[in-house]
Amino acid sequence: xxxxxxxxxxxxxxxxxxxxxxxxxxxxLVRRLGDHGIDVQVVMTKAACGxxxxxxxxxxxxxxVYTDMWxxxxxxxxxxxxxxxxxxxxxxxxxxxxxxxxxxxxxADDLLSTLxxxxxxxxxxxxxxxxxMWEHPATQRNVAQLKRDGVIVLGPDSGDQAxxxxxxxxxxxxxxxxxxxxAFLEPKTLSGKRVLMTxxxxxxxxxxxxxxxxxxxxxxxxxxARAAIAAGAEVTLVSGxxxxxxxxxxxxxxVQTAAEMFDAVKKHxxxxxxxxxxAAVADFRVxxxxxxxxxxxxxKGLTLDFVPNPDILAWVASRPKPPFCVGFAxxxxxxxxxxxxxxRRKKVKLLIxxxxxxxxxxxDNEVSMLDDAGTHRLPRAAKTVVARQIIxxxxxxxxxxxxxxx
Numbered sequence: 001x002x003x004x005x006x007x008x009x010x011x012x013x014x015x016x017x018x019x020x021x022x023x024x025x026x027x028x029l030v031r032r033l034g035d036h037g038i039d040v041q042v043v044m045t046k047a048a049c050g051x052x053x054x055x056x057x058x059x060x061x062x063x064x065v066y067t068d069m070w071x072x073x074x075x076x077x078x079x080x081x082x083x084x085x086x087x088x089x090x091x092x093x094x095x096x097x098x099x100x101x102x103x104x105x106x107x108a109d110d111l112l113s114t115l116x117x118x119x120x121x122x123x124x125x126x127x128x129x130x131x132x133m134w135e136h137p138a139t140q141r142n143v144a145q146l147k148r149d150g151v152i153v154l155g156p157d158s159g160d161q162a163x164x165x166x167x168x169x170x171x172x173x174x175x176x177x178x179x180x181x182x183a184f185l186e187p188k189t190l191s192g193k194r195v196l197m198t199x200x201x202x203x204x205x206x207x208x209x210x211x212x213x214x215x216x217x218x219x220x221x222x223x224x225a226r227a228a229i230a231a232g233a234e235v236t237l238v239s240g241x242x243x244x245x246x247x248x249x250x251x252x253x254x255v256q257t258a259a260e261m262f263d264a265v266k267k268h269x270x271x272x273x274x275x276x277x278x279a280a281v282a283d284f285r286v287x288x289x290x291x292x293x294x295x296x297x298x299x300k301g302l303t304l305d306f307v308p309n310p311d312i313l314a315w316v317a318s319r320p321k322p323p324f325c326v327g328f329a330x331x332x333x334x335x336x337x338x339x340x341x342x343x344r345r346k347k348v349k350l351l352i353x354x355x356x357x358x359x360x361x362x363x364d365n366e367v368s369m370l371d372d373a374g375t376h377r378l379p380r381a382a383k384t385v386v387a388r389q390i391i392x393x394x395x396x397x398x399x400x401x402x403x404x405x406x
Contacts (some may be wrong), residue, residue, distance in 0.1 A: 001231035011040045011185045011341045014083060014090045016112040019047020022094035022128035022171040026051065034176035036384060038185065041083060043067070043112050046098075051226035051262050068072040088185050089121050093154075094128030094171045097139050101270070103151070104142035112237045124152040124184065126177055131167030159352065167325060179226060179248055186388070188232030189395035195233040196272035197225055198265065198279035198312065202241035202258045206304065207290035214280050215360045218242035220328075221278035223387035225250050231391050233274070238264040240279055258282050267310055272323040274394065277313040278329065285309050314346045324349055324398055330356040336368055336375055343370050350397060352390060369393055 002112060015030065017023050028089045030040050042057040042065045054065035066083060074082050084090055092112070099113070103125070108114040116123055125146065133139060134156060140266075144151060155172040201223020204212045218239060225237045225247040246252050253264045258281045269274055269275065284306040294302065317325040325348040329339045332355065339353035345361060354367045366380035369390065376387050 007125065010039055011037060012041065012087045013181065013185075014041045014043060014087045014115065015061075016092040017042065017044045017048035018054070018092060018094055018099045018112070019050060020096045020128045020171075022298065023048050023051040024071055025171055025174050026093060026341070027060055028174035029177055030057060032067065032174045033181065036061075036178055036182035038182060039063075039176075041066075041087070043083065043108055043110050043115060046095075064109060069114065075152055080108075080111055080118055081308075084115050084121060085121045086262075087121050089124055089181070090116055090119055091124045091126070091181055092116070093177060095125035097127075097129045097133045097136075098141045100125065100139060100146065102128060104145040104149075119259065122150070122152060122184070123146040125155060126171050126183060127156045127169070128153045128171035129156075129169045130161060130163055131165055131169045131341045134169040135167075154183065158273065161202050164369035175245075176248060180360075183226070183249070185232035186227075186230035186232075189392065190228060190274075190398075191232035193233045193273045193398070194271055195225075195228045195235045195274045195276060196238070196265065196277045197228070197235060197270050197380075198223060198238045198240075198261055198281070199225065200239045200242040200244075201280050202261060202282045202309075203256045204258065204282050204285040204309075205289040205295045206286050207292065209293050212282060212284075212286070213241075216240075216242075216280035216375075217361045218244050219361075219363065220359070220365060220387070221380050222247055223278075223383040224276060224278060224390060226384070227387040227391040228274075228276075229242060231395060235269050236272070238268075239280070240246070256300060258312070259286060260308045260314070262312050265316065269316055269319065269323065274326070274398065275313075275316045275323045276326040276328075277316070279312075281312055282309055311346075317347050324394070326350045326352065326394060328360065329353040332356050336370070340370055340375075371397060 001221050003231050011142050027179045033040050040061045044054055044067045064386050104114055107119055108117045142335045157172050159170045159172045160166050200218035201214045202217040222244050225235050228235050229249040235250045238253045255261045255264055261272045285306040287307045313327045327348045328334055329342050335353050335355055339351055343351035345363045352363055352367050359365045364380055364385045365383050367378050369376040378386055
């Protein structure tokens with residue numbers, strides 16, 4: 001079967017920088033937005049140029065940076081109109097107290113503020129300022145007015161500030177902002193759907209200090225959770241032990257063992273429209289884990305008795321009225337044959353297969369999607385990209401199922 005290419009149009013945003021010390025985070029934000037496949041055009045105020053140079057942002061974005069209302073590089077002499085017309089959103093990060101006040105009042109005395117007033121796309125702002133400036137009644141009134149006007153406000157966060165104080169006013173970190181912006185721009189193909197997911201490894205104890213686990217990093221599962229949230233779904237993520245930040249917007253349940261994961265899944269299955277089993281669940285566990293550490297006894301060996309763990313995916317798929325079930329298979333050989341056998345045996349609508357040796361722990365992946373129509377291959381790409389393509393396919397299959405039921 002041919003490779004599947006994403007049908008999404010390229011996403012473009014205009015990133016505006018105002019004069020705050022958090023402007024240094026904009027460099028990383030441009031990179032993180034690029035990781036999400038978002039093209040960035042940067043506009044800076046004169047004050048922002050005092051904190052970070054246009055040359056830096058130009059190098060990172062790959063586009064000329066605009067700072068002047070009268071920039072002659074725009075052929076019709078109207079950068080305040082033209083720069084935003086092909087964009088899906090204007091993002092101002094950092095957004096200072098001064099900028100928020102101007103935006104709330106509709107003032108337009110420079111290129112960025114005029115762009116925001118002349119836009120026909122959504123405006124997203126990421127406030128960044130001293131805690132007392134943020135807490136001031138005037139700032140709170142301005143933020144409230146912006147929200148009433150439909151402006152999306154991301155943050156701020158609480159923490160250490162450049163002034164040496166601690167409190168609310170820190171701009172969100174670049175990865176958080178990029179994730180939120182990407183989610184906002186995604187088509188809401190799973191709007192109204194409740195998705196239950198598992199991700200990461202499980203850990204089966206042997207004694208008080210030892211256990212059996214696997215090399216799953218959880219990256220693919222967490223990327224899929226973020227992609228489902230971006231597509232408008234309500235996501236419950238049951239996660240084994242991983243070193244990853246929780247996806248923004250997901251309802252999290254953290255577990256250790258396969259039995260704990262099974263209990264958590266059983267608790268949420270009845271309300272789920274879609275179940276995606278990404279976790280690398282241990283097939284076996286020690287029958288009688290020791291309460292205390294097993295001491296070494298000379299050169300004598302150690303014998304452990306194992307019993308099977310529950311098959312979580314098979315259990316969900318066998319419910320009288322199961323959710324739309326998606327399974328994952330990591331194989332080291334005979335990928336399509338083993339994966340198709342697993343899909344048919346467990347009676348799941350879609351199974352995603354990849355080679356373990358090239359996927360586990362990596363930031364990219366190459367997968368085959370097997371359903372009733374055959375095998376569809378997704379070429380190697382960042383796991384965030386692959387996750388979005390998988391969610392597109394799930395949404396399409398769910399849509400076809402809904403039409404057939406009518």
